Amino acid sequence: MQIIIVGCGKVGSTLAEQLSQEGHDISVIDINEKIVEEVSYKYDSLGVVGNGASHLTQVEAGIEKAHLLIAVTGSDELNLLCCLIARKVGDCKTIARVRNPIYSKEINFIKEELGLSMVINPENAAASEITRVLRFPSAISIDRFNKGRVELLNFKVQDGSILHNISVKEIASKLHCDVLVCTVERAEEVIIPNGEFIIKEKDVVSIIASHKKAVEFFVKIGVISNPVKNAMLIGGGALSYYLANQLIGYGIDVKIIEQDLNRCEVLTELLPRAMIINGDGTNQSLLKEEGIEETESFASLTGLDEENVLLSLYAHSKTKGKIITKVNRIAFDDVINNLELGSVIYPKYITAEYIVQYVRAMNNSIGSNVETLYKIKKDKAEALEFYVNEDSKLIGIPIEKLNLKDNLLICCINRSGKIITPRGQDCIVKGDRVIVVTTNLGYQDLADILRG
Known part of the structure; x- marks a missing residue:
């Protein structure tokens, strides 16, 4: 186009x-x-x-x-x-x-x-992503499909986790959890695992499931999944405003530290239920005084990437709460990923994601429409939701008989509100919404997952 x-x-x-x-x-x-x-x-x-x-x-x-x-x-x-x-x-x-x-x-x-x-609105979109994570702090990031009925959650396998050294297929047999492992990021490699794949400590794993089943999974692996009760935000820009507004709506207490007095006065009027502190968010004494050691979540949202990174590293040393770091420009992904920055939010990528999704939908072929698109694993993989039209080539064929390309997984089928974890005998029918995760980028149509 x-x-x-x-x-x-x-x-x-x-x-x-x-x-x-x-x-x-x-x-x-x-x-x-x-x-x-x-x-x-x-x-x-x-x-x-x-x-x-x-x-x-x-x-x-x-x-x-x-x-x-x-x-x-x-x-x-x-x-x-x-x-x-x-x-x-x-x-x-x-x-x-x-x-x-x-x-x-x-x-x-x-x-x-x-x-x-x-x-x-990049800041509002980023705020929505942060809100999802703070409501489910066990995850690094959360992407939603089917109007929130299905979630794709990324989390890091911690040292000593019961997931260490078990295979993907054993998650269902040993833990009795109905979740599907979509991708595993190990060092610089992104893998679409089969059932025999062995999960290791420090792997970053993506699972797909309904919210209820995801909660059950995190409880069984011993990870707390309750929403945070309070949040400390550093920086009083548009992102902090939208985020505070959303968090307050969910009953989460919000404290914003902003250096500019005029901006503090504006925020006080816009957010009467938030606590607005006029001060330097990089001042360690101020952060301690305002309770950084007790806060359940900390988000560094200033306009300077370097400041956000340093603030998050400091917060990590002082609190066990969830850490959120906003990054706009820094291109050293390999360095950032080795730092303890919690969930890293890139507003420009979130905005581009929404627009690329729309462009792909404009480019639809006859068989299906791209309903939702998320770029995951630092743009090394994509999760796509397709709406299946009556002309789709995949209708009525058992999944095990489809000649699928390598490095992809059919993760979920939403059939009139019923969430199906696909098995070999399942068939796709007209009206389904099908979620696919793949490291092959650029799919426009569900038929693109087929060879030839």
Whole structure:
């Protein structure tokens, strides 16, 4: 497809990278000539220097033939204007990034009145992911399918865990747990395991199950799965606002430490049920005074990655609570993964994930639709949910007779609300929602899992 991206910041450049890898023709627009040159060269895309809300600039970028325009500049209003002009000039879908909390209660109105295909709020999306983890702190990350009926949970096998040295198939026979192991990350390798695969300490394991069965599994392996009762957030930006709002809604006590006095006053008005502390979140004495050693969860959400990493390392040394670390730019994944940072949240990747999911849905073939998409294991694997149409090639064939590609697993079938853990004799039928996990990236249709 022909896709135009307006804004080459963190999210825009990430989108250019991922969508170019998916084989789309990309054009990028930004007012910064140097950034346009870097992004267009790196991702083999057309670069246009100019204001993305300009009719002439959009025409130069190819709006008249474009299928989709994505506006992710630093200004909500500019993003909306870009999309409005694109709708008038070209016959394309539009996606706008809108971050300001002022618009959060008007998103549906804005989307409908401006004819937008999608409105994405990176901070709100990241806050939702953090909230899921804090409600289930045993997990590193949680992705949801089937409107929350099924969850994909990542967790680290701790030293001394009863999972150490048992095979995948023994989880069902010895622990009597109805969960499916989807992936195992060991060192730098991501594995789709078979039943004979032996789990080891320090493995990062992904399981898929209903929420109830996941809770039962974590209880049986001796890991606490109760929601946290309180949270300490460092930094009072938009992410902290959205997160605090969600946590308070679940009855979790929230304390925010923010250095800027004016921002503290704003947060006090927006979040009357939260405790807002005006102070330096990097001050160890202040953190101790505010109870870091007793807090059940700690989230470093400042605008500086290095500060967030150091804060989380300090918190890890002082509390046994759940640690959350926001990272925007740092590219040293191998270093970050060896640090005790708890759950690492990348808002730009979460945003790109939602948009790539939408693009794949636009690209659907006849047999099935991509309903949900999550990039997992640092983009080395994907979990996809497909809706099965009547023309799908897989209907009526037992799974054990399907000529499946390597390195994938059919994890779950949702049949009219009934969650099925697939076995060899099970067949896919029209109307099913099928979840597949694979290290083969870029599937557009459920039929892509077949050889030939």
